Amino acid sequence: MREVLLGSKKNYQNLKDQFVFYLDNVSVDYGNCSALKDITLTVNPGEIFFVTGKSGAGKTTLLNVLAGDVKPTKGRVFGVDQNVRFISQVFQDLKLFEHRTCEENIWFSYDRSLYKNKNEFRSDMLELAKVLGIQDKLGDKVKDANGGLKQKVAMLRALMARPNVLIADEPTSSLDKESSIKLFDVLNFYNIKRKLTVIWASHNRELVKTFPGKIVHLENGKLIYSGHACFI
Amino acid sequence: MFYLVEFLKVLKENVIVAFIFVMSSVAVVSVSHNYKGIEAKLSNVSTKNGQPYFNALVSDGVRVDSVVRRMKSLPGVVGVETVKSLAIKKEVKTLEKIYGTDLLKNLVSSKYKKIKIELKHGLKLKNQTLIKEYLQRLIGKESVTVGNLKTPQKVKLEKGNIIQIITSWGKWYLVSILAGLWLISLALLVKPLKKSSYIMEKFQRSNHNFFKMFGVGLLSIIIPAYIANVAYAPKVDLIPFAAMLTMFGIVLLTSALVKK
Ligand SMILES: Nc1ncnc2c1ncn2[C@@H]1O[C@H](COP(=O)(O)OP(=O)(O)OP(=O)(O)O)[C@@H](O)[C@H]1O
Numbered sequence: 341m342r343e344v345l346l347g348s349k350k351n352y353q354n355l356k357d358q359f360v361f362y363l364d365n366v367s368v369d370y371g372n373c374s375a376l377k378d379i380t381l382t383v384n385p386g387e388i389f390f391v392t393g394k395s396g397a398g399k400t401t402l403l404n405v406l407a408g409d410v411k412p413t414k415g416r417v418f419g420v421d422q423n424v425r426f427i428s429q430v431f432q433d434l435k436l437f438e439h440r441t442c443e444e445n446i447w448f449s450y451d452r453s454l455y456k457n458k459n460e461f462r463s464d465m466l467e468l469a470k471v472l473g474i475q476d477k478l479g480d481k482v483k484d485a486n487g488g489l490k491q492k493v494a495m496l497r498a499l500m501a502r503p504n505v506l507i508a509d510e511p512t513s514s515l516d517k518e519s520s521i522k523l524f525d526v527l528n529f530y531n532i533k534r535k536l537t538v539i540w541a542s543h544n545r546e547l548v549k550t551f552p553g554k555i556v557h558l559e560n561g562k563l564i565y566s567g568h569a570c571f572i
Numbered sequence: 573m574f575y576l577v578e579f580l581k582v583l584k585e586n587v588i589v590a591f592i593f594v595m596s597s598v599a600v601v602s603v604s605h606n607y608k609g610i611e612a613k614l615s616n617v618s619t620k621n622g623q624p625y626f627n628a629l630v631s632d633g634v635r636v637d638s639v640v641r642r643m644k645s646l647p648g649v650v651g652v653e654t655v656k657s658l659a660i661k662k663e664v665k666t667l668e669k670i671y672g673t674d675l676l677k678n679l680v681s682s683k684y685k686k687i688k689i690e691l692k693h694g695l696k697l698k699n700q701t702l703i704k705e706y707l708q709r710l711i712g713k714e715s716v717t718v719g720n721l722k723t724p725q726k727v728k729l730e731k732g733n734i735i736q737i738i739t740s741w742g743k744w745y746l747v748s749i750l751a752g753l754w755l756i757s758l759a760l761l762v763k764p765l766k767k768s769s770y771i772m773e774k775f776q777r778s779n780h781n782f783f784k785m786f787g788v789g790l791l792s793i794i795i796p797a798y799i800a801n802v803a804y805a806p807k808v809d810l811i812p813f814a815a816m817l818t819m820f821g822i823v824l825l826t827s828a829l830v831k832k
């Protein structure tokens with residue numbers, strides 16, 4: 341799958357500080373359809389990275405390659421072991437358990453090696469839920485929830501895992517502009533406070549352009565533009 | 573504990589499959605613990621009842637042991653059983669009705685022993701008569717009364733009575749049905765368990781969660797089942813352990829295959 345960089349401890353420490361991901365001429369083909377073509381890309385620690393492009397441009401494929409779920413047909417992917425730098429995700433299809441409550445879904449992130457006890461997890465969860473304005477809805481079944489609530493639950497679950505890297509695929513597709521901005525503020529806070537690296541895919545280029553961070557623009561699987569949002 | 577709770581949640585969300593899985597797991601443990609008794613019961617239903625036989629009433633004075641031994645060695649004889657004298661009074665009464673009291677006067681003693689002689693299916697009349705005559709010669713005509721040959725019907729299978737039908741098929745059918753049910757329910761549980769272990773591994777720093785959940789779940793079913801069986805019928809046998817190890821091995825194999 342992903343090439344994991346290991347070696348002498350010192351060397352390893354250096355590489356770890358240099359980048360989160362390094363893609364070297366990566367292509368992904370699904371049969372005849374090529375979803376990604378010769379992508380070379382570096383993601384640095386603590387960066388906020390937006391992946392934009394129309395539907396079918398290859399955003400999800402790129403994110404899956406970074407997360408290690410899709411193996412490149414050509415090229416190499418460098419990343420660091422999950423135990424060293426933990427990646428958590430907001431999936432485009434959310435992957436929530438429809439028949440469970442929002443809270444039960446979030447408890448999937450309860451890692452006993454990270455939290456002192458369940459109370460610590462619970463109070464963290466409530467605090468974050470308050471910020472996102474869903475603290476009253478935690479007891480609702482996911483199947484009864486609207487799209488916006490579902491996306492916020494998926495985001496909460498991802499953040500409660502205390503990741504080093506967050507990969508979010510269209511996390512605001514069901515949210516209005518105001519909520520989208522609020523969600524970005526939360527991620528920006530984590531980015532500053534905990535050095536969270538954020539990779540965020542969106543087809544809404546206009547929204548994303550207003551946020552500080554880097555943009556990678558894809559068209560038909562090709563990397564068209566990569567640089568800071570403010571220069572577009 | 574955590575994995576067990578998650579396993580139970582998945583079971584709760586798939587009630588029917590979960591019910592089949594739990595029941596067939598418990599059944600595998602119980603059947604392998606009680607296989608001897610079940611084997612005997614099954615062969616009783618499927619063969620013994622269908623065997624033609626005749627009864628012989630023997631005076632209490634006759635030493636039956638050697639008679640039984642010699643009868644057993646005769647070709648055409650499948651089995652010989654002796655029945656204790658107390659149970660025979662009723663049998664004597666019916667014989668009196670058939671043969672009249674005169675015939676029975678020959679039997680001096682008022683106590684009798686009964687021997688039940690089972691014959692091969694489809695034995696010719698000539699051979700049946702030979703066997704009866706041999707018995708009379710062995711004991712002496714005065715000390716024995718031989719009954720008619722009876723051919724009990726094979727247990728009639730009622731339509732729709734699944735338990736009867738299954739037991740009439742014998743042990744290997746029972747074993748394969750149990751194994752089949754278990755494997756099918758296992759296969760149906762793989763998908764939801766895989767989903768939940770996938771999500772767990774995505775958001776927690778842990779690995780092999782599919783196996784942990786399935787392993788802990790299976791153990792928490794079969795160990796209480798085994799303990800209950802031992803408490804009910806105390807004995808230690810290798811077969812239930814072999815069955816449980818096999819089940820555990822299949823779960824281990826499944827989780828190794830499903831990962832990829
Ligand atoms: N599993 C798959 N099998 C075959 N083709 C696929 C698969 N996944 C993606 N594709 C194809 O790869 C291309 C890129 O898909 P991808 O999902 O990465 O696009 P996207 O930018 O995420 O689109 P969207 O905005 O609709 O989510 C598309 O043409 C799609 O049809």
Ligand SMILES: [Mg+2]
Pocket residue numbers: 399400401432509
């Ligand atoms: Mg997509």
